[in-house]
Amino acid sequence: MINANNIETALENIGSDTKLTQADYNKPFNEIGLDSLDVFNLFSELELVTGKVVSDDDFQTINTLQDIIDYLNK
Amino acid sequence: MPDKFSWRFYRPGDEELINQLYRSVTGRSRTLKQYTWQWLSAPAGIGDIALIHGQDDLGKTKLIGHHGVMPLRFTNRDNDLLFGKVENTMVLSSYRDKILYPRFEKRFKQVYENRYHGLFATMGPESAIRVRHATGYKFPVNWVNFKLATSPLAQIQYPWKIFLNQLGNGKNTNGLMNDRFSKEVIEKRMRMSNFLSSVEAEKTSFFDRFWDQARLNHGIAPRRDKADLSWRFWRNPYKEHYTFVVDDSHQKCGYAIVSINPEMSFQAFLEDYAVINPSQANYDELFKSLIVALDKAGVTCLNVLSTTDEVLDGTNAVFKKYQFILLRIWCRLDKVRERPGMPRFITESGISCGLSDRNWFVTGIVLEGRA
Numbered sequence: 500m501i502n503a504n505n506i507e508t509a510l511e512n513i514g515s516d517t518k519l520t521q522a523d524y525n526k527p528f529n530e531i532g533l534d535s536l537d538v539f540n541l542f543s544e545l546e547l548v549t550g551k552v553v554s555d556d557d558f559q560t561i562n563t564l565q566d567i568i569d570y571l572n573k
Numbered sequence: 574m575p576d577k578f579s580w581r582f583y584r585p586g587d588e589e590l591i592n593q594l595y596r597s598v599t600g601r602s603r604t605l606k607q608y609t610w611q612w613l614s615a616p617a618g619i620g621d622i623a624l625i626h627g628q629d630d631l632g633k634t635k636l637i638g639h640h641g642v643m644p645l646r647f648t649n650r651d652n653d654l655l656f657g658k659v660e661n662t663m664v665l666s667s668y669r670d671k672i673l674y675p676r677f678e679k680r681f682k683q684v685y686e687n688r689y690h691g692l693f694a695t696m697g698p699e700s701a702i703r704v705r706h707a708t709g710y711k712f713p714v715n716w717v718n719f720k721l722a723t724s725p726l727a728q729i730q731y732p733w734k735i736f737l738n739q740l741g742n743g744k745n746t747n748g749l750m751n752d753r754f755s756k757e758v759i760e761k762r763m764r765m766s767n768f769l770s771s772v773e774a775e776k777t778s779f780f781d782r783f784w785d786q787a788r789l790n791h792g793i794a795p796r797r798d799k800a801d802l803s804w805r806f807w808r809n810p811y812k813e814h815y816t817f818v819v820d821d822s823h824q825k826c827g828y829a830i831v832s833i834n835p836e837m838s839f840q841a842f843l844e845d846y847a848v849i850n851p852s853q854a855n856y857d858e859l860f861k862s863l864i865v866a867l868d869k870a871g872v873t874c875l876n877v878l879s880t881t882d883e884v885l886d887g888t889n890a891v892f893k894k895y896q897f898i899l900l901r902i903w904c905r906l907d908k909v910r911e912r913p914g915m916p917r918f919i920t921e922s923g924i925s926c927g928l929s930d931r932n933w934f935v936t937g938i939v940l941e942g943r944a
Contacts, residue, residue, distance in 0.1 A: 529670050536703050539675035543707075558676060559578060 501549060501571040506541075506564055509548065513540040524565040531564075545571060578637070578672050580680070583612075583622035590636045591624070598663040607810050611942070616800040617644035617655055621685040625677055627668060638664040638674065640681050642692065645939070646796035648788045652926065653796070657685065659694040659916075660941060662701055675704050682708055690923035691793075691930070694916040695940055705916040712914030713930045719877040721895040723864050727873035728898055734839045734873060754838045756813060763833070766870035768815035771807035775799075779818050779828070787849045792884060794934035797847055806830050806844060811944040814844060817866055819859050827859040833872070834944075841867055843877045845938040846888075853887035860891050878940070880915055884932045 503524065510517055515537050517523075523531045528538050546552055549571050553561070561567055583591075592603045612620045625638030642657040664674050686692065694705055696716065706712075722728050760770055769777060784797040795801070806814040817829045827848030831841040846863075848855040867875055877892050879885055917930040 535669070535673045536675050536700070536707055538673055539679070540707055542676070555676075555680070558673065 509544040577628045580625045610810050617646045623681040637668045648796045649793045654690040656691045657689040686920045692918040710916035710918045714881045715912040717879050719892040721875040722897045723868040731873040762870045763815045766866045774816035775807045795938045825858045829863045839873045841872045841875045845936045856888045856891045880935045
């Protein structure tokens with residue numbers, strides 16, 4: 500199961516210094532200071548941790564950190 | 574607004590829309606002839622051109638992104654190689670925060686990388702460099718620039734000409750306050766200084782067997798068969814190139830190709846060079862002759878782009894020797910400034926050939942080739 504701690508660890512591993520609050524999990528990536536490359540790196544990191552690969556179609560429906568948690572826990 | 578994105582590779586007929594996207598993103602116009610030359614006519618074949626389309630709620634699609642790889646022939650002594658140069662990575666600005674572009678590039682790379690022994694890029698904006706990092710490229714060497722003075726007098730003439738050019742900028746003072754001359758005038762000057770025009774260079778027999786001999790003394794290097802040089806330089810639709818051949822004896826045999834900016838004809842750009850036997854003495858001989866010829870043609874400064882690859886230490890030493898004195902002092906003081914790295918990636922087939930991402934014979938030939 501993926502949770503907020505995994506997300507924060509993954510963000511640290513990709514070198515992001517974004518400090519998250521609970522509300523940030525439901526905000527679009529760009530509103531919490533993550534650009535497309537940060538998001539790409541975050542997915543790559545989480546795909547490694549979970550062994551799950553996010554399909555191209557599903558990828559386009561994921562817009563927030565909460566979406567990532569919900570998707571990977573499906 | 575499109576909210577769904579898809580991609581596919583190039584199909585004949587896409588050229589016009591790609592050029593429109595190119596103009597929207599870069600602000601530069603590109604003709605069909607220029608596009609065809611760059612992407613469809615190289616001796617190594619057609620480029621890998623990936624297009625990203627956005628689709629809106631009504632099902633209407635629009636080209637919003639492009640990523641290309643130009644296939645370039647390389648050699649490693651007697652082995653033929655195919656390298657790919659990443660070029661024209663672009664996304665319409667209004668979509669940059671709507672699509673996760675790096676994800677697309679990763680997909681494209683998975684499809685095309687099997688075709689190549691190695692991939693590389695030259696320079697680009699910070700965002701492009703970050704994408705290369707994220708998609709597995711290494712940055713083993715850095716780019717270095719040199720400005721070579723063609724004579725002792727050029728040490729003074731060059732800054733003066735730059736000053737006059739700034740003063741005369743935008744004014745109709747052709748040849749007086751600036752060094753703006755017609756192509757015909759420049760060509761005449763260059764030919765009188767022993768440079769070959771593109772037509773003459775294509776006809777000379779010097780290049781018929783040059784690379785067949787030289788490649789045996791070179792590791793990883795762009796291939797310089799006549800077909801490669803013709804495409805890249807002599808049939809380049811963007812600008813004229815002038816070829817200088819040194820053919821005194823077998824060992825000193827070599828060439829250099831330069832271009833001149835017609836707006837500032839006192840400056841030349843070193844586009845490519847090679848000698849049969851790449852030793853510092855032979856490079857010294859080639860550049861000594863080249864610099865004398867450029868001086869005779871009224872050129873005061875030769876701009877050179879090189880890398881910190883160890884195999885280029887010999888040529889870089891020669892470039893340093895001819896560098897403007899003030900620039901040499903400045904370079905010593907300016908140690909802190911970080912030079913951009915050159916992104917390189919050796920593919921599985923490159924690894925199986927024992928290729929390394931270091932020690933490439935890089936010259937300006939690897940640049941895009943436009944004006």
